[in-house]
Structure formats: structure tokens, C-alpha cells
Amino acid sequence: xxxxxxxxxxxxDLGRLDAVEMLIKAQLAxxxxxxxxxxxxxxxxxxxxxxxxxxxLSGLLRGQFRGVSEAKMRHCLTRLGRDVRIVVGPPxxxxxxxxxxxxxx
Numbered sequence: 172x173x174x175x176x177x178x179x180x181x182x183x184d185l186g187r188l189d190a191v192e193m194l195i196k197a198q199l200a201x202x203x204x205x206x207x208x209x210x211x212x213x214x215x216x217x218x219x220x221x222x223x224x225x226x227x228l229s230g231l232l233r234g235q236f237r238g239v240s241e242a243k244m245r246h247c248l249t250r251l252g253r254d255v256r257i258v259v260g261p262p263x264x265x266x267x268x269x270x271x272x273x274x275x276x
Contacts, residue, residue, distance in 0.1 A: 198273035
């Protein structure tokens with residue numbers, strides 16, 4: 172059996188053109204799910220809190236976030252009591268293209 176090592180982005184490994192965006196959304200959805208679980212919220216209570224229909228939140232938590240914008244996901248995080256920071260770093264020397272990552276603080 173041949174095993175090929177993947178990158179850190181499964182969407183890129185699958186050849187998706189929107190791989191970076193999909194990875195960011197997956198990471199944001201994971202954070203939203205972790206917070207909901209940690210706070211022991213039902214999906215109904217969480218959906219009301221974040222201002223999203225429960226079926227849409229349920230889909231987001233199951234990885235079906237294609238119809239949810241990154242902005243809406245950031246809004247969900249703030250409604251769940253989290254600060255969201257966007258930091259633009261200094262220019263990169265070794266690469267013309269920068270990168271985007273989701274960090275926990």
C-alpha cells in the first residue's frame with residue numbers, strides 16, 4: 172500500500188480552488204462548536220444567541236458551511252462572547268504571498 176503525506180490543508184490536497192477559504196471556515200466552525208459545547212448550550216439556544224436558524228447552525232457544526240460567510244462566522248464568535256482580531260503582519264521576505272491562519276488566544 173502506498174501512502175502519500177498530505178499538506179496541512181485537506182482542501183488543497185483535494186484540489187479545491189477555494190482551499191484557503193474552506194480551511195479558515197472549517198477552523199472557525201470548529202471554534203464555534205467548541206464554545207457551544209463548553210458552554211453546554213443546546214443548538215436551539217446557541218442559534219438564538221448567534222442569530223442564525225437552528226438548521227443552519229446544525230449544518231455549520233457538521234461542516235456544511237458553504238452558505239455561511241466568514242463574516243457571519245466571526246459575528247457568531249463575538250455573539251458567543253469571544254473577541255476576534257484581524258492582524259496584518261509585516262511584509263514577508265521569503266514569499267510574495269502571505270498566509271491566513273486562525274489562532275486561539
